[in-house]
């Protein structure tokens with residue numbers, strides 16, 4: 001069983017041990033913050049950045065390539081000592097870090113998402129949002145289930161909807177999260193189907209193998225229901241991130257602008273896929289919690305050097321002490337060094353950045 005738990009928490013490619021965006025020319029000892037041997041102070045890009053590395057392949061004509069070149073010239077790397085970081089003016093930074101200047105964002109991003117938001121989980125979600133706010137995370141992507149386990153439509157609960165509208169007005173994002181968040185068991189299921197739909201999730205992988213027509217029907221129904229109560233969802237996330245290829249196509253055709261999987265954020269308008277492994281916990285049993293804690297402790301170090309950190313929370317997480325402590329510790333740590341944002345805002349900034357780089 002422990003092995004199954006390990007599998008559950010493992011990345012898609014077990015051999016992929018390279019942190020996101022860490023390039024081959026990664027060096028621990030970097031002297032790259034002196035331009036023409038003139039050290040200059042970097043004010044705008046704060047300590048949060050940890051360090052920059054210049055990609056030598058582009059150094060000869062960075063300025064000329066400010067437009068039209070889609071390669072990112074700088075990458076985040078781990079800084080051996082903070083003292084080595086602050087050696088560039090805003091002007092130079094704008095010349096040499098076009099993507100950052102364009103995005104007007106000096107630091108990496110943190111997206112905290114709260115899954116399975118529904119009338120029945122609202123009390124837990126309220127506590128989660130209060131603790132997150134105290135930890136420095138004031139906006140989240142709220143993954144709302146339109147009809148959680150067939151308990152009734154979320155849009156029919158007026159107080160729940162007005163609560164969501166207030167959260168949206170405060171900067172939170174409303175995201176469509178499945179429709180029923182439930183998948184009936186099938187008679188003839190192979191090992192893979194059984195593992196993913198029963199051991200990995202508790203029969204909740206609603207969009208795991210849904211055909212296009214049904215997926216399209218459910219997503220458009222959710223979209224129209226939300227629009228009907230003035231909630232503006234532009235993202236769709238499948239339960240447990242298990243989304244079939246047909247489901248992804250259906251989401252795009254249903255005017256969803258993005259979706260996410262456990263290791264990627266997918267811009268459905270541009271086709272861009274951002275690799276970023278989500279921190280997520282399994283709390284269904286003691287051994288799953290133990291595996292989750294150690295796996296996420298290691299993963300948090302690995303994702304910390306990427307541009308986007310994703311922290312995914314489920315309502316049950318707040319009830320398990322050790323897990324919740326670690327989540328809040330990560331929220332506090334990452335919100336100090338990154339911009340807490342939503343998928344909606346992150347995606348739109350990425351589009352601007354890509355167009356200008």
Ligand SMILES: [Zn+2]
Nearest residue numbers: 115116239240
């Ligand atoms: Zn869910």
